[in-house]
Amino acid sequence: MKFYVTWRTSLRAIMKNRKRSILTMIGIVIGIASVITIMALGRGFQKQTIKSLTATDSDEVSVTVDFTPDDSNLLTSNAVIFQETDLQQIETIEGVKSAEYVKEDIDSAYKDVLIRGKKESKQIDFVSSTNKNPTIGRDLTQEDQDIHNKVVIIDSDTAKNLFGSSKNALNRAFELDGQLFTIVGIYPAAKLASIFSLSESNVYMPRTTYEDYFKEKQATSSVTVTIENGYTPNKVTSKVVKRLQSKGTMRNAGKYQVLDLSLLTDGVGRILSTLTYFISAIAGISLFIAGVGVMNMMYISVSERTHEIGIRRAMGATERSIKLQFLLEGVTLTLIGGVIGYILGIALASLVGHFLKIPISVDFFTIALAGGVSTAIGLIFSVMPASSAAKKDLIDILR
Amino acid sequence: MNTLQNVNKYYKTDEESLHVLNNIDLQIEKGEFVAVMGPSGSGKSTLINLIGFIDRKFEGTYLFEGESLINSSDDKLSKIRNQSVGFVFQNFSLIENNTVYENVELPLLYNGFGFGKTRKKVLSVLEKVGIRDKAKKHPKQLSGGQQQRVAIARALVNSPKFIIADEPTGALDTGTSTEIMELFQELNRTEGVTIILVTHNPEMIQYCSRLISIRDGQIIEDKELNT
Numbered sequence: 001m002k003f004y005v006t007w008r009t010s011l012r013a014i015m016k017n018r019k020r021s022i023l024t025m026i027g028i029v030i031g032i033a034s035v036i037t038i039m040a041l042g043r044g045f046q047k048q049t050i051k052s053l054t055a056t057d058s059d060e061v062s063v064t065v066d067f068t069p070d071d072s073n074l075l076t077s078n079a080v081i082f083q084e085t086d087l088q089q090i091e092t093i094e095g096v097k098s099a100e101y102v103k104e105d106i107d108s109a110y111k112d113v114l115i116r117g118k119k120e121s122k123q124i125d126f127v128s129s130t131n132k133n134p135t136i137g138r139d140l141t142q143e144d145q146d147i148h149n150k151v152v153i154i155d156s157d158t159a160k161n162l163f164g165s166s167k168n169a170l171n172r173a174f175e176l177d178g179q180l181f182t183i184v185g186i187y188p189a190a191k192l193a194s195i196f197s198l199s200e201s202n203v204y205m206p207r208t209t210y211e212d213y214f215k216e217k218q219a220t221s222s223v224t225v226t227i228e229n230g231y232t233p234n235k236v237t238s239k240v241v242k243r244l245q246s247k248g249t250m251r252n253a254g255k256y257q258v259l260d261l262s263l264l265t266d267g268v269g270r271i272l273s274t275l276t277y278f279i280s281a282i283a284g285i286s287l288f289i290a291g292v293g294v295m296n297m298m299y300i301s302v303s304e305r306t307h308e309i310g311i312r313r314a315m316g317a318t319e320r321s322i323k324l325q326f327l328l329e330g331v332t333l334t335l336i337g338g339v340i341g342y343i344l345g346i347a348l349a350s351l352v353g354h355f356l357k358i359p360i361s362v363d364f365f366t367i368a369l370a371g372g373v374s375t376a377i378g379l380i381f382s383v384m385p386a387s388s389a390a391k392k393d394l395i396d397i398l399r
Numbered sequence: 400m401n402t403l404q405n406v407n408k409y410y411k412t413d414e415e416s417l418h419v420l421n422n423i424d425l426q427i428e429k430g431e432f433v434a435v436m437g438p439s440g441s442g443k444s445t446l447i448n449l450i451g452f453i454d455r456k457f458e459g460t461y462l463f464e465g466e467s468l469i470n471s472s473d474d475k476l477s478k479i480r481n482q483s484v485g486f487v488f489q490n491f492s493l494i495e496n497n498t499v500y501e502n503v504e505l506p507l508l509y510n511g512f513g514f515g516k517t518r519k520k521v522l523s524v525l526e527k528v529g530i531r532d533k534a535k536k537h538p539k540q541l542s543g544g545q546q547q548r549v550a551i552a553r554a555l556v557n558s559p560k561f562i563i564a565d566e567p568t569g570a571l572d573t574g575t576s577t578e579i580m581e582l583f584q585e586l587n588r589t590e591g592v593t594i595i596l597v598t599h600n601p602e603m604i605q606y607c608s609r610l611i612s613i614r615d616g617q618i619i620e621d622k623e624l625n626t
């Protein structure tokens with residue numbers, strides 16, 4: 001009998017026992033669906049986490065080389081730690097594309113503000129445009145930006161604390177690190193939604209103004225080294241560190257070190273994937289139980305159809321084709337269950353992912369897993385019933 | 400075609416050994432319509448199971464077309480059952496949840512035919528036994544006589560060398576039995592099909608060309624019949 005014909009025969013047997021086939025399949029469907037849901041969500045979460053840890057604008061690999069002095073006072077002094085010569089030294093190393101100071105690019109800062117004789121920390125945002133719609137006074141304008149105007153807008157809470165009421169605060173002076181700014185607008189303070197929500201800024205100031213009065217000198221204690229494509233970052237950075245240890249300007253005052261982000265992301269990724277596999281393995285137990293269900297159903301099917309097996313054998317079915325028929329029956333059953341379970345699992349994962357804001361990840365691995373596992377279950381748990389069907393003595397079952 | 404020489408068979412239980420077939424010597428030629436008759440327990444079913452390659456556990460020699468198949472593999476025996484033997488049973492032995500068409504198609508599928516290539520053969524053999532219009536019915540929707548016709552169609556579909564019919568009219572009333580026996584006789588005469596029929600009903604032997612009487616595992620009578 002041709003393979004296809006045997007398979008069609010098996011399929012027909014499944015269809016003719018529809019109720020029992022569906023009940024048997026439910027176990028497989030639930031097992032596969034739960035494993036796929038967990039895998040898709042877990043992998044999606046893992047990817048998202050790693051992506052947020054390694055967010056860079058370009059594809060180039062860059063590492064940060066830090067200097068840790070033996071005497072910590074060195075950092076607060078005005079000493080230049082990485083000097084131009086050091087940067088040139090680094091750039092001569094093979095594989096290094098460029099070396100430059102770490103760019104400081106901050107959008108907000110906490111600064112102490114004197115309120116009724118007490119210092120309170122307030123969040124100040126440096127912005128190029130605002131959209132706060134102050135209730136009193138005006139918003140920051142483009143003109144403020146253009147002329148580096150010494151103005152701020154503050155929220156009503158801060159205004160109340162400083163001057164008693166929002167109205168009183170308009171056009172008064174706001175002192176920040178010894179500099180005076182005019183309060184040109186007061187906007188309503190935001191209510192915190194929960195302790196986890198990002199706090200709203202209390203003070204807004206034109207970015208250009210901030211750059212004029214507060215921007216500090218470039219930090220020289222760390223250097224960003226960009227590595228050329230095609231070079232192994234680890235090798236290049238270790239060369240850089242070695243070169244600095246032997247020739248760096250501050251080699252006698254401390255240590256040069258590399259902050260390796262990839263180690264961190266590797267670790268986090270490994271923890272997350274271990275977690276995913278662990279939970280999947282627990283879900284896999286339900287697959288095993290489903291497999292036993294398949295085996296049970298196959299045994300019942302075999303004993304119920306003893307007479308049919310006898311007829312088929314008398315009509316010329318070999319032991320092998322009987323065995324194949326029951327094996328294919330089991331595998332087809334679990335494979336259909338696997339496909340349904342996969343679709344269900346992905347649907348469930350998308351739903352959960354939608355609510356938890358986790359992108360789900362559908363990759364070839366999960367597809368192969370669903371197909372492979374369900375086929376394997378069908379095979380493993382049908383082998384014994386199928387063999388017992390094939391081994392039946394023809395003379396006994398034809399009576 | 401089928402030659403049995405000195406065939407013995409025992410059923411062994413714990414206490415006793417039952418001698419079911421005792422020194423059977425038998426020769427069946429092509430085109431014969433043989434009736435094997437005897438009371439219950441005489442060993443006639445055992446004998447034809449042996450002839451039909453269903454039972455392999457016996458002593459002695461069984462040559463089919465000059466060849467002994469006692470040590471053949473399961474694959475070889477299955478192939479011979481499929482291509483050379485047609486079985487008709489007392490209880491019809493149709494697969495209940497398959498249609499008449501699918502039941503008759505079955506031996507063809509095991510003979511390596513694809514689904515697309517069986518239609519002509521199945522329908523012509525159903526025509527031959529007179530139930531072509533019942534092809535889409537399930538066995539349970541048919542009368543006993545019609546079910547036995549399906550079984551005969553199934554036995555015929557691979558054009559076997561011989562047909563083994565184990566009490567084919569045992570479950571049928573007299574009128575239907577006559578129809579079935581006439582069908583067998585017609586197949587034997589017009590198509591030249593060799594038929595080995597087991598029965599314990601003496602009325603049936605009038606259709607046959609040869610009578611073998613068996614009692615307590617021994618052939619007690621073997622004679623040609625003039626029909």
